[in-house]
Amino acid sequence: MNNYWWKVLAVLLLLYSIVMGLLGPVPALPIVNETIRNVYFHVPMWFTMFTLYTISVVYSIKYLSSANPRHDFVAVESVNVGIVFCIFGLLTGMLWANFTWGAPWPNDPKLNGSAIGTLMYLAYLVLRNALEEEQKRARISAIYNIFAFPIMIVLMYILPKTTDSLHPGAGGNSGFGEFDLDGSMKAVLYPGAIGWILIGVWVMTLRFRTRKMEYKNDTATP
Amino acid sequence: MKKTILFLLLVINGLMCSFAQTSTGVEMATGLRSSGKIYVVVAVLVLLFVGMTVYLFTIDRKLSRLEKQQDQ
Numbered sequence: 171m172n173n174y175w176w177k178v179l180a181v182l183l184l185l186y187s188i189v190m191g192l193l194g195p196v197p198a199l200p201i202v203n204e205t206i207r208n209v210y211f212h213v214p215m216w217f218t219m220f221t222l223y224t225i226s227v228v229y230s231i232k233y234l235s236s237a238n239p240r241h242d243f244v245a246v247e248s249v250n251v252g253i254v255f256c257i258f259g260l261l262t263g264m265l266w267a268n269f270t271w272g273a274p275w276p277n278d279p280k281l282n283g284s285a286i287g288t289l290m291y292l293a294y295l296v297l298r299n300a301l302e303e304e305q306k307r308a309r310i311s312a313i314y315n316i317f318a319f320p321i322m323i324v325l326m327y328i329l330p331k332t333t334d335s336l337h338p339g340a341g342g343n344s345g346f347g348e349f350d351l352d353g354s355m356k357a358v359l360y361p362g363a364i365g366w367i368l369i370g371v372w373v374m375t376l377r378f379r380t381r382k383m384e385y386k387n388d389t390a391t392p
Numbered sequence: 393m394k395k396t397i398l399f400l401l402l403v404i405n406g407l408m409c410s411f412a413q414t415s416t417g418v419e420m421a422t423g424l425r426s427s428g429k430i431y432v433v434v435a436v437l438v439l440l441f442v443g444m445t446v447y448l449f450t451i452d453r454k455l456s457r458l459e460k461q462q463d464q
Contacts, residue, residue, distance in 0.1 A: 174449075174452075177448075177449070177452070181441075181442075181445045184441060185438060185441065185442070188434070188437050188438060188441060189434055189438065192430060192433060192434050192437070193430065193431075193434060196420075198418040198420050199418060200418050203418065203419060203420055203421075204420055204421045369448075372448065372452075373448070376448075376451060376452060376455060379455050379459065380455065383455075383458060383459060383462055386462060387462070
């Protein structure tokens with residue numbers, strides 16, 4: 171019943187990204203120096219968060235049309251795991267910023283945008299806990315989730331591009347792709363990103379299965 | 393199986409490292425690399441990561457067992 175192949179694939183991809191991420195060739199740039207290798211580990215956190223939030227919003231829409239509690243469980247567990255990856259992304263980013271920009275949190279639109287985005291998803295979890303009745307909770311939080319998702323995209327990925335930002339890839343600052351002339355960084359970043367996304371989805375399914383069992387237990391008892 | 397794949401990755405890696413960057417005046421950790429000590433760091437990270445995933449697999453197995461129990 172369980173297919174383990176993609177879990178093994180995730181492990182192999184990440185082993186590759188750890189080994190190559192530390193040993194592979196990287197462009198020599200001033201200020202960042204060897205810390206450019208953080209790209210292989212900091213950026214996939216955000217890819218994983220984004221994938222999990224996307225899964226969540228898809229299952230929220232599914233819930234609204236099906237009213238199947240399982241869809242609601244996938245939606246909430248995706249946000250739960252997505253927030254963990256988001257916090258990892260924020261912390262690794264702060265650590266990196268401290269050594270390259272001189273401060274862990276300069277008031278940068280990209281950073282502030284992602285902080286507000288995180289708070290929005292924390293509010294989703296608070297909203298869920300505030301509602302007692304099961305169906306009402308699932309329906310209202312699904313609608314909230316559908317509104318939160320596009321706002322998160324605007325705050326994290328669109329608004330920072332329209333103004334000046336220190337963050338690579340945002341306005342006024344090029345991404346690392348420009349320096350990666352022979353594509354050797356992409357050859358490590360993308361397999362690693364896929365690996366982290368698979369790990370994120372894996373942890374989400376573990377949480378989902380636990381929640382489903384709890385639900386069965388609660389409904390089975392007379 | 394896993395060991396051979398790991399070994400292959402290390403071989404590929406060694407090949408890639410032989411095309412290491414030429415000096416551009418920007419300070420990179422070439423000393424750490426030339427003394428070979430970076431491999432110790434790589435080994436530690438690989439060990440930690442493999443340990444964590446083995447742990448994840450055991451949780452996965454346990455959940456599957458519980459699910460089967462519940463369905464009975």
